Amino acid sequence: MAKLWRLSAVQMTSGPDPLVNLEKVDQLLAQLPKASQHLAVLPEGVAVFAGPDGLNLQLAEALGSGPLQNAYAALAKQHQLHLLVGTLPTQTSDPSRFAASSLLYSPNGELLADYQKIHLFDALVNDSSKQYLESATTMPGQKLTLAQLAQLKLGMLICYDMRFPGLAQALAAQGMNVMAVPSAFTTVTGEAHWHTLLRARAIETQSFVVAPAQVGTHPNGRQTYGHSLIIDPWGRILAEADGSSEMVLSVETDLDLCQQLAEKMPIRHHNRFQSEFKT
Numbered sequence: 001m002a003k004l005w006r007l008s009a010v011q012m013t014s015g016p017d018p019l020v021n022l023e024k025v026d027q028l029l030a031q032l033p034k035a036s037q038h039l040a041v042l043p044e045g046v047a048v049f050a051g052p053d054g055l056n057l058q059l060a061e062a063l064g065s066g067p068l069q070n071a072y073a074a075l076a077k078q079h080q081l082h083l084l085v086g087t088l089p090t091q092t093s094d095p096s097r098f099a100a101s102s103l104l105y106s107p108n109g110e111l112l113a114d115y116q117k118i119h120l121f122d123a124l125v126n127d128s129s130k131q132y133l134e135s136a137t138t139m140p141g142q143k144l145t146l147a148q149l150a151q152l153k154l155g156m157l158i159c160y161d162m163r164f165p166g167l168a169q170a171l172a173a174q175g176m177n178v179m180a181v182p183s184a185f186t187t188v189t190g191e192a193h194w195h196t197l198l199r200a201r202a203i204e205t206q207s208f209v210v211a212p213a214q215v216g217t218h219p220n221g222r223q224t225y226g227h228s229l230i231i232d233p234w235g236r237i238l239a240e241a242d243g244s245s246e247m248v249l250s251v252e253t254d255l256d257l258c259q260q261l262a263e264k265m266p267i268r269h270h271n272r273f274q275s276e277f278k279t
Contacts, residue, residue: 003255016051047088050218086182116141190225
């Protein structure tokens with residue numbers, strides 16, 4: 001029996017106002033086709049992005065409760081799909097730092113899984129922002145997250161995580177067949193590495209990849225690359241957004257393809273190295 005799932009990616013130009021962002025998400029989700037088994041993924045920073053210093057910390061909620069989380073849970077229920085909120089800020093043990101939390105909701109609005117971004121983007125980039133220092137305000141996560149939705153086994157990454165194949169390999173070892181990579185890549189790094197990194201992660205883990213992205217110039221002048229992607233486990237790009245506008249991508253997929261490829265080329269069985277990541 002075919003394991004058919006519709007995979008969707010939502011590309012956005014989020015700003016600092018959570019209510020404006022939420023309304024945009026609602027409008028974009030309304031454009032998606034209906035499906036009995038449907039996963040829609042929102043980009044990194046979907047709830048609040050490119051605001052003044054301290055805004056994420058100010059809006060951070062306790063994991064599992066709060067008006068932002070309740071609102072996105074309600075959207076999952078309203079649109080009757082599994083909804084992965086790319087990131088929204090949640091509280092941590094350090095009052096000076098928040099966690100970039102990716103949250104998975106069921107069509108009933110139930111929180112099924114959460115993941116906190118492990119790898120933080122501290123880098124010098126030749127763009128309008130010049131320097132990124134996520135670790136100054138964000139606390140890194142400490143766990144891997146693989147969520148099982150019937151036949152779909154969802155590995156959760158966030159943006160910069162895609163540069164660290166050990167994380168993807170650890171999730172693949174647990175049986176991942178779909179990888180979500182909500183992102184907000186800079187235009188400079190996106191042009192150089194976005195497609196290459198995501199296709200590599202799909203090929204080496206033999207998983208589908210859903211990578212929604214932030215796009216365009218944001219209210220604080222930050223520039224993001226867009227080009228949201230849905231990729232199959234052979235590394236083929238099934239759908240790609242442009243680099244300038246908000247839009248949705250949606251593809252019906254057969255998860256059996258992952259198993260078929262694994263039988264023809266059993267990469268996981270051939271791998272003689274063990275991941276350093278602990279579950």
